[in-house]
Amino acid sequence: MKRNAQDFRxxxxxxxxxxxxxxxFADGPISEQDLLEPDWKSWLTxxxxxxxxxxxxxxxxxxxxxxxxAARWIFPVPGANRLVGTPIVAHGxxxxxxxxxVFALDARTGREVWRFSRPMLxxxxxxxxxxxxxxxxxxxxxxxxxxxxxxxxxLHASNGSLLWEAEIGDHREGxxxxxxxxxxxxxxxxxxxxxxxxxxxxxxxxxxxxxxxLWRFWTIPAPGEPGSETWKGNAITHGCGATWLxxxxxxGLNTLYWPTGNPCPDFxxxxxxxxxxxxxxxxxxxxxxxxxxxxxxxxxxxxxxxDATEIPVLVDATFHGQPRKLLAQANRNGFxxxxxxxxxxxxxxxxxxxxxxxxxRIGPDGRPQVLPDTDPTPxxxxxxxxxxxxxxxxxxxxxxxxxxxxxxxxxxxxxxxSSVQGYQKGRGFEGTGASDVPGEAGxxxxxxxxxxxxxxxxxxxxxxxxxxxxxxxxxxxxxxxxGDDNGYxxxxxAKSGKALWHFNTGAARLSASPMTYSVGGRQFVTLAAxxxxxxxxxxx
Numbered sequence: 196m197k198r199n200a201q202d203f204r205x206x207x208x209x210x211x212x213x214x215x216x217x218x219x220f221a222d223g224p225i226s227e228q229d230l231l232e233p234d235w236k237s238w239l240t241x242x243x244x245x246x247x248x249x250x251x252x253x254x255x256x257x258x259x260x261x262x263x264x265a266a267r268w269i270f271p272v273p274g275a276n277r278l279v280g281t282p283i284v285a286h287g288x289x290x291x292x293x294x295x296x297v298f299a300l301d302a303r304t305g306r307e308v309w310r311f312s313r314p315m316l317x318x319x320x321x322x323x324x325x326x327x328x329x330x331x332x333x334x335x336x337x338x339x340x341x342x343x344x345x346x347x348x349x350l351h352a353s354n355g356s357l358l359w360e361a362e363i364g365d366h367r368e369g370x371x372x373x374x375x376x377x378x379x380x381x382x383x384x385x386x387x388x389x390x391x392x393x394x395x396x397x398x399x400x401x402x403x404x405x406x407x408x409l410w411r412f413w414t415i416p417a418p419g420e421p422g423s424e425t426w427k428g429n430a431i432t433h434g435c436g437a438t439w440l441x442x443x444x445x446x447g448l449n450t451l452y453w454p455t456g457n458p459c460p461d462f463x464x465x466x467x468x469x470x471x472x473x474x475x476x477x478x479x480x481x482x483x484x485x486x487x488x489x490x491x492x493x494x495x496x497x498x499x500x501x502d503a504t505e506i507p508v509l510v511d512a513t514f515h516g517q518p519r520k521l522l523a524q525a526n527r528n529g530f531x532x533x534x535x536x537x538x539x540x541x542x543x544x545x546x547x548x549x550x551x552x553x554x555x556r557i558g559p560d561g562r563p564q565v566l567p568d569t570d571p572t573p574x575x576x577x578x579x580x581x582x583x584x585x586x587x588x589x590x591x592x593x594x595x596x597x598x599x600x601x602x603x604x605x606x607x608x609x610x611x612x613s614s615v616q617g618y619q620k621g622r623g624f625e626g627t628g629a630s631d632v633p634g635e636a637g638x639x640x641x642x643x644x645x646x647x648x649x650x651x652x653x654x655x656x657x658x659x660x661x662x663x664x665x666x667x668x669x670x671x672x673x674x675x676x677x678g679d680d681n682g683y684x685x686x687x688x689a690k691s692g693k694a695l696w697h698f699n700t701g702a703a704r705l706s707a708s709p710m711t712y713s714v715g716g717r718q719f720v721t722l723a724a725x726x727x728x729x730x731x732x733x734x735x
Contacts, residue, residue: 224335225285230378231446236713238284240441241330241375242590243710246509247443249592251711254672255718260733261674261686261696267719267732268305272298274312277706278723279664280330280375281590283338284712288352289721290333291728294326295342297350303714305730309355311348316366319343320621321392322439323371329441330375332383334403339383341372347385347401359406363387368620369394374439379451379482382409386438390456390502393624396436398453398478400485410485414438414455414473422472430467433618435459436474440504440588444482445520448537451482452509452522456502462571463498463613463626470495475503477522479539489539493526495562498570499553499611500582500629501528508593508600509536514647523646525591525602527584530557531649545649547586547642550579550606571611571627581607581637582629590666590708592675597689599643599652601667601675607637637661641677643692653692666708668720676720678705684722684731698731700724 225239233244235252242249256264272278275293283290289302296312315326323343331340337358338350344366349358363385364370369392377384382400390396396414401407414436416422423431435458442453458467458474472490475497479488493503508523514533522536529551533543544557554563569578583605591602609629616626631637641655657663659680668676674686674695682703686696702725709722721730 223286225333227380238710238712239333240377241281242506245444247506248508249590249667250594250669252671253711253713253718254670256674256733257672258674258688258695263734264696264731265734266698266729268730270300270305270728272726272728275726276326278726279327279706280723281708281710282721282728283331283333285333287714290331290338292328292330292340297331297338297340297355299355302712311350311355313342316344319366319371320369321371322373322388327373329373332376332378334378337403339376341374341385343371345370345372345387347383349406361401361406361408363399375441377441379444382482384451388437388439390435390437390439391461391623391625393433393459393618394435394437396438396455398438412480412485425469425472427468428466430459433459433624434471443507443509445509445536449482450488451480452507453478453480454503454505454507456504457497457500459624460616460626461500462611462628463616464496477503477507491534491539494528499578501584504588505586506590508591510593510646512646514542523600525586527587529580529585531644543649547644548580548604548606550608552579571613573614575610575612577608577610577632579608580605581609583607589664592667592669594669594689598646600646601641601643601669603666604640604642605637605661608632608635639680655687655692655694663705665705668709668711670711676709678722684709700729
């Protein structure tokens with residue numbers, strides 16, 4: 196259709212209005228102080244703040260009025276496959292990601308302000324091939340995100356223009372980019388996916404202004420380096436240990452805490468005898484240099500794909516009569532851990548699932564007491580938890596008001612099968628895999644765990660197919676928000692676990708964790724549901 200001069204003038208005016216609106220919404224840079232002391236009107240990091248507690252101080256929505264919560268706006272994400280990210284909100288702009296794309300939305304209305312997108316490459320493998328992306332980081336006037344081919348990009352927060360780009364890893368070697376970066380001081384901390392494709396795991400820091408790489412920590416030591424003695428065999432050169440989930444940061448201790456993925460091949464350990472450091476671990480790193488302060492390995496010589504890429508939650512509390520700086524994690528292997536985050540010393544480890552058959556307990560030395568005859572075999576061996584794990588990367592939360600740690604737990608077993616497998620470039624490096632146990636359906640639960648004892652306080656059963664991958668959100672209003680197995684966004688009482696509200700999002704499968712923010716004096720709750728961003732607010 197032919198357009199006249201008036202049409203073009205109108206299009207230009209509309210474009211200028213959109214850009215002007217973006218500048219107003221993104222007024223003022225995000226500072227280091229904003230990240231250190233968030234006001235909670237915004238949601239500035241993947242977990243809300245540096246602690247990973249995913250607990251907001253907003254309290255407008257409470258048990259007494261949550262029944263008035265209703266959908267306020269929905270944004271269908273163009274080209275989306277399955278949304279897994281947590282939206283970031285800064286100065287009234289919401290940033291969401293999908294399939295190599297970033298969208299900036301008016302957080303009040305869901306109106307699109309700008310978008311940045313790149314075509315998908317045909318030779319990317321693994322999770323990155325599916326367009327999985329967990330979100331952005333914001334700092335200054337920049338938005339940072341990873342593309343599926345393991346590039347880190349800096350975009351202008353007001354208009355989405357590209358400011359700089361850095362290659363983290365070569366996607367032709369199996370590297371991918373799926374995680375939400377984390378800003379620490381003047382650095383963008385970025386990890387990689389490819390933990391089933393035979394990569395060598397790494398974690399990088401880049402200058403926020405220039406994109407220059409400042410340091411790199413390899414999660415798999417090179418042959419001859421300290422830690423390489425824990426790898427006996429040829430697998431070390433493609434040992435995986437990916438870093439695809441966002442870590443946490445303690446400014447007072449100046450320590451970055453990052454979880455690492457499974458060793459490769461996942462299910463065959465004959466070519467990697469030993470503990471296989473630093474897979475399935477928490478790394479405590481100096482953010483200025485990338486040097487290792489300490490590490491704790493949850494599952495030495497893992498043969499069940501029970502990686503440690505679950506959020507490390509930082510809590511300051513009196514623990515067994517002594518004030519301590521704690522790190523808590525519900526691990527995929529089925530145990531709930533509390534560590535001293537200054538030293539890495541194990542303080543507590545208790546099962547948080549009932550179907551747990553691979554280990555009897557975690558010993559005083561911090562190592563699991565592995566039961567005999569639990570490794571995968573060529574014929575198949577049943578073991579619990581399942582390959583999904585007692586939990587997975589879906590976010591937990593912690594409320595300082597209740598002292599409870601909230602996590603989605605999975606009760607399920609798998610048949611684990613192993614076989615000898617050599618590394619082949621461009622292919623998965625799993626050493627076979629795992630399958631459902633016939634006649635044994637899994638079930639998910641929201642569980643509230645006492646931080647000081649590891650004991651279960653209450654649980655809320657999720658009804659459905661146990662296929663959801665949604666996490667939790669805690670608020671000062673005394674609520675826990677979550678996504679359930681039937682596509683509902685649910686609110687339960689943080690003290691009792693009583694269900695108070697639910698909303699059917701229309702999504703067959705939820706794969707993201709909720710977040711909350713405030714604009715114009717009103718609190719909102721947002722959840723990425725299927726291919727839509729759904730935002731809720733109280734009815735007036």
